Amino acid sequence: MATPPSPNTAFPGAVPSWAKPANDQGAAAADTSVEGELFLPLRNPAGAKALAGEVSNPRSSMYQKSLSPAQWIARYSPTKADYANVVSFLKAKGMTITGTPDSRQYVVFRGSASEVNSVFGAQLHKYDFKGTTLVGPSKVPTLPKSIAAYVSGITVDQGAAKHPNYATPDSGLNATPRARSAAPQAKTAACSNYWGQNTTTIPEAYGKTKAPTFICGYTPKQIQSAYGKGTVVRAMPGNSGSHGHAPDGKGQTVAIIDAYASPTILADANTYSAAYGLPPMNSSNYRQIVPSPGEFRDEALCGFPSGWQPEQSLDVDAVHGTAPGAKILYVGGNNCNAGIDVALSKILDGKLANIVSNSYGNIGEAVSANYLFGQVNLELQAAGEGIGLYYSSGDSGDETINLGYTAPDFPASSPWVTAVGGTSLAVNRNGSYKFETGWGGILDQISNGAYTSPLPGNLYGGGAGGGTSAIFAQPDYQKGTVPSSLAKGMRVVPDISSLADPYTGYVVGISPINDDTTLATDPYTTETYGGTSLACPLTAGQMAVAQQVSGKVLGFANPAIYATAKARTTAFTDVVPQHEQPVLAYTSANSGNQYLLSMDLDSSLSTARGYDNVTGVGSMSYRFALAISQHRHPGGGGGNYGH
Known part of the structure; x- marks a missing residue:
């Protein structure tokens, strides 16, 4: 007998490229703390894109005629009612709300892996991504159609973790770094204060x-x-x-x-x-x-x-x-x-x-x-x-x-x-x-x-x-x-x-x-x-x-x-x-x-x-x-x- 179609809306774009069977290390522990975001669509996204282009284009009559935050939000942000529906849904499901920007473009929430699995059907697993263990969905996350109508995207993974892009001279040498508690070593006499000094x-x-x-x-x-x-x-x-x-x-x-x-x-x-x-x-x-x-x-x-x-x-x-x-x-x-x-x-x-x-x-x-x-x-x-x-x-x-x-x-x-x-x-x-x-x-x-x-x-x-x-x-x-x-x-x-x-x-x-x-x-x-x-x-x-x-x-x-x-x-x-x-x-x-x-x-x-x-x-x-x-x-x- 064929499986009946899910009454929920799937978000295949919520699955990052690294969350694939070849990298799978098994289910994440039920009590793993997971952060996620629900993104809401802009009203008139084509208009928001056109505005961004025109006010940035030196050849446009609209160049540098940008909007104030209040004007931009009033014109393009999701409505207060739609946003309230999404926030209420997450709270009702036991999620802790940790971020609600004035632009209403997304909601940040936290929950345990077991709670996130229950709400989104994500079946969170651990994945090896180039030597780092990340948590991500092993199944495409879903939302009830009544809430999905207000949502353009979901994240319930750690793949968006950003890293700083600074480097030191020893960064690529696999050298044993000095202990942070130790006094800094003196600069070698060979270094130069300008090109070719030494x-x-x-x-x-x-x-x-x-x-x-x-x-x-x-x-x-x-x-x-x-x-x-x-x-x-x-x-x-x-x-x-x-x-x-x-x-x-x-x-x-x-x-x-x-x-x-x-x-x-x-x-x-x-x-x-x-x-x-x-x-x-x-x-x-x-x-x-x-x-x-x-x-x-x-x-x-x-x-x-x-x-x-x-x-x-x-x-x-x-x-x-x-x-x-x-x-x-x-x-x-x-x-x-x-x-x-x-x-x-x-x-x-x-x-x-x-x-x-x-x-x-x-x-x-x-x-x-x-x-x-x-x-x-x-x-x-x-x-x-x-x-x-x-x-x-x-x-x-x-x-x-x-x-x-x-x-x-x-x-x-x-x-x-x-x-x-x-x-x-x-x-x-x-x-x-x-x-x-x-x-x-x-x-x-x-x-x-x-x-x-x-x-x-x-x-x-x-x-x-x-x-x-x-x-x-x-x-x-x-x-x-x-x-x-x-x-x-x-x-x-x-x-x-x-x-x-x-x-x-x-x-x-x-x-x-x-x-x-x-x-x-x-x-x-x-x-x-x-x-x-x-x-x-x-x-x-x-x-x-x-x-x-x-x-x-x-x-x-x-x-x-x-x-x-x-x-x-x-x-x-x-x-x-x-x-x-x-x-x-x-x-x-x-x-x-x-x-x-x-x-x-x-x-x-x-x-x-x-x-x-x-x-x-x-x-x-x-x-x-x-x-x-x-x-x-x-x-x-x-x-x-x-x-």
């Missing part, structure tokens, strides 16, 4: 027997100088575009989103600022909206507060270092899943900033379709309100090392955000720009006067994320700029780039957490960080300066970025392969081992003249501020990318 003898490589040593960590002053802040100052007599102030981001607010919250961030930022000549931070220029430590959730899955603290410190120091006059708003999620979504909604629903730096991402696009398109709706809200979302492109190149296939990382792969790739930066002794290459490095250990493997080596030292999306079609703003051989009709990542290589990294101040339970910390120290987690806030800070100088809110900036690049201005630096193979010598502070780093080798991704999938249209510089201030319509296309 050199060392190496076994012959690429026709050379000497190599410059890795960078100890560039300072804010060096970054400002190398990326052309002085050019902007000199080009603006009287600083007329910045209301009598040197261009420093004054009048702008940059929001930063991460998980959890550093217990020492303000003290650390002020010690850092005093050391590097930056304005002090206080309630007038720094604010945070964060959960209390007792509200932190899913700490083991997310990498603990100690794993996210360097990200927050890096983000704050990078924004403050590139835009010392800007205000910074830090919003911390209570975890790295839906807590991040709630943090973003707080900014969007109150328009608390119009530049948002997001230095985290997923591994590739391996998230459920329901989650992915729920995120895109949030991005449409941001664009419609004139808020620019900047996402780091990732630190694992084309992701083959993690996934076994090539993929850009989401959310950076969305066509509605600005994806920031990475470079390696060489700064001269006087602070001037020497050169950049694409961030991507292969390390070869030096032992007994020889390399331990054929050059360039066999240790991947990290590289900027990028590549061609398997999900999103090519937006119009990329047409004519991104080579068709890369795009093949799809969105390509990144859009722009900035310093990311930890071997030419940035100095950051931090009092490292040494106990994730008590949040006790070690004394303040400085450490060197890189990753596209650095590139993203550096770019956000420069965008704050661009908005200050131009007097314009750029909002979703990709159409303006590509139009400016098409106009062949010097706003961006085209990052191209060097004539000679660039190398650095590195001595690990952890192991003492010596390595040769061969640069501009980023998995299957490569730099090229014009657009490339490592650095996008090029490296960000303060000169973009001049380009935007001088041209309301920076030229080039735009088109109907929003439709």
Whole structure:
């Protein structure tokens, strides 16, 4: 006898690609705490998409005529009645409601695995995803038709867990890290404060027997100088575009989103600022909206507060270092899943900033379709309100090392955000720009006067994320700029780039957490960080300066970025392969081992003249501020990318 059809509505898009029988490790324990989200559809989604496109398009009569949060919510958000029905349903089923944004786009809930199975028929199992155990549905989740009518998507999995994209020089070496409670080891004498300050003898490589040593960590002053802040100052007599102030981001607010919250961030930022000549931070220029430590959730899955603290410190120091006059708003999620979504909604629903730096991402696009398109709706809200979302492109190149296939990382792969790739930066002794290459490095250990493997080596030292999306079609703003051989009709990542290589990294101040339970910390120290987690806030800070100088809110900036690049201005630096193979010598502070780093080798991704999938249209510089201030319509296309 045939099985009668289910009276419920199935949501096949709720099953992530990794939740498949080959990865199945059996049923999740009944008492496993599970977080989920129900996404509600926008009213008039086509209209929301059209609005996002028009207000972001420099060639549109609607350019920069964005809506307020209240206007956007009134026009496009789910109705209060529909939202109340969904919330009431979850409460009636025993779910604990943990997130209800003003935009009403989703509801965050928690329950045990047994409760979630009962409500959604998901039969949650454990899955091995590239060495990490995740919980996800082994059956397609369902909802009663009466509730499904209000719902566009479901997530009841841990696949949306985001990770920070910062990197250290030892990240790829499998070296035993120093204990957080131990005093930091002194920098090796070999490191350099600028490119070529110190050199060392190496076994012959690429026709050379000497190599410059890795960078100890560039300072804010060096970054400002190398990326052309002085050019902007000199080009603006009287600083007329910045209301009598040197261009420093004054009048702008940059929001930063991460998980959890550093217990020492303000003290650390002020010690850092005093050391590097930056304005002090206080309630007038720094604010945070964060959960209390007792509200932190899913700490083991997310990498603990100690794993996210360097990200927050890096983000704050990078924004403050590139835009010392800007205000910074830090919003911390209570975890790295839906807590991040709630943090973003707080900014969007109150328009608390119009530049948002997001230095985290997923591994590739391996998230459920329901989650992915729920995120895109949030991005449409941001664009419609004139808020620019900047996402780091990732630190694992084309992701083959993690996934076994090539993929850009989401959310950076969305066509509605600005994806920031990475470079390696060489700064001269006087602070001037020497050169950049694409961030991507292969390390070869030096032992007994020889390399331990054929050059360039066999240790991947990290590289900027990028590549061609398997999900999103090519937006119009990329047409004519991104080579068709890369795009093949799809969105390509990144859009722009900035310093990311930890071997030419940035100095950051931090009092490292040494106990994730008590949040006790070690004394303040400085450490060197890189990753596209650095590139993203550096770019956000420069965008704050661009908005200050131009007097314009750029909002979703990709159409303006590509139009400016098409106009062949010097706003961006085209990052191209060097004539000679660039190398650095590195001595690990952890192991003492010596390595040769061969640069501009980023998995299957490569730099090229014009657009490339490592650095996008090029490296960000303060000169973009001049380009935007001088041209309301920076030229080039735009088109109907929003439709």
